[in-house]
Amino acid sequence: MSRVLNVAVVGCGIGRSHIVEGYLPNSDKFKVVALCDLNPERLGQVADEFGIERRVVNFDDLLGMDDIDIIDVCTPPGAHLSMVTAALEAGKHVVCEKPLVGSLKEVDAIMALEKSTSGLLMPVFQYRFGDGIEQAKAVIDAGVAGKAYCGTVETMWRREAPYYAVPWRGKWKTELGGVLMGHAIHPHDIFTYLMGDIARMFGRVATRVNPIEVEDVISASLEMKSGALASFTATLGSVDEITRIRLQFENVTIESDHAPYNPGNAPWKILPRNDEVKDRIEALLADWQHVPSRFQTQMARFHDAIEGKGKLPVTSADSRRALELVTAFYHSSSTHQEVVLPLGPDHPLYESWVPAAYR
Structure with missing residues (x-):
């Protein structure tokens, strides 16, 4: 026991x-x-x-x-x-x-x-846990999805003055970043969890919604190590709130549930290209056992x-991959250059991405 x-x-x-x-x-x-x-x-x-x-x-x-x-x-x-x-x-x-x-x-x-x-x-x-995301991962890991073509991640959330009334929020020294760190980090992790590592990216960050130190809007274009292409967009100024992940593969299109804070829970759309693929998916998921979502x-x-x-x-390696993307985002935005991953000790932001004025 x-x-x-x-x-x-x-x-x-x-x-x-x-x-x-x-x-x-x-x-x-x-x-x-x-x-x-x-x-x-x-x-x-x-x-x-x-x-x-x-x-x-x-x-x-x-x-x-x-x-x-x-x-x-x-x-x-x-x-x-x-x-x-x-x-x-x-x-x-x-x-x-x-x-x-x-x-x-x-x-x-x-x-x-x-x-x-x-x-x-x-x-x-x-956010990695729940029936929706785990069924999608099962299809991908079994090879049913085939070659990855492209994907998108949209993190459209809403944060206003009451949220930033908490003293440590919106500040570089205590929050260490904005929408990249505290919000979109989850959907971006889901994307790499399903689609693998990032090879290179070009990103921009901006502060357009709230009077805060850190960013609340981001956008990026990415190339995955598989060769697939991707785009990420996030804001904390959306009127409604959704988290949407859409992945296009050789044999399937996969789209997440749009629930902003639990996109992995409800079944995802898994659209087969033909009846043969449909049959393979149905056989794979036939005896599916319910997976409770989130922390459970x-x-x-x-x-x-x-x-x-x-x-x-x-694992901590998963966290490193997430923080590597964050580091690349800030570096790309400030230099207006593409960043090649992975990033090691020789990278200019290896020790900190926080602007020197706020450390």
Whole structure:
């Protein structure tokens, strides 16, 4: 029988969603035994809501608690590096919200640290999970889709003054970026999860919607390593909100559900080119088992990985790929040049993409 792992959640904003969507539906696998937040009022409210008795405001206090198996970091991005590092060095398993860290140098340091510590690190990309995206991936991975031709990603969301009333948002030092980092990073991860690595890109970023330091509009043209072409567009100024991913292959056209914050859940459109392809898809998906979306499945698979029953559902290498795209975006926009990936220590923005004036 699998162990029930004790969890400490750090940050009661998105951390509450981790509890509601991730840990409570997997109560046979996890128990949240501690909460940590700098805001005592919010800490008390969330702890009371879920009957969590252990409440701390000092993150370091968690590191010495021997009964805690997992530290779940749900703080503003600027705090991720120090917390993830300390938790791994303390021998804990770690969950960390996106973005994992704030530069390619930092993610490479985390990946090096993982090799010498006993705990597993799982970054969060909860949009990868659900029936829609997993059926699409099954069709692609089985070779039914055929050669990839092209694809588009549209992240059209809406963020206004109340959103930026939270002090750390919209600022380079604490949010580390704008729509690229906190919003479109999810659909862009879905795209590379399904279509593979990016070979080169030309991108632009702009701040056109809100009076903030970071970008809230982006657009890019990409070439994938497979040779397929792609375009990404995102804004935080849309009137309605959609996330739309459309992929064109030799044998199928695949289009995501348009739900902005859960595009992987509902069945996706998978349009076969002919009856033969249709029959292959129907046979492949005939005995499909429901996959709960978002945190529920990601956390369940994390437990399997800790117990040696499966691989990590999201890895630090996945986070590096996402942050590599972010780095390329900012570099391309500022230089008006195409960027060739992958990016290594010799890249001008390897140590930070944050403008020097804001570091």
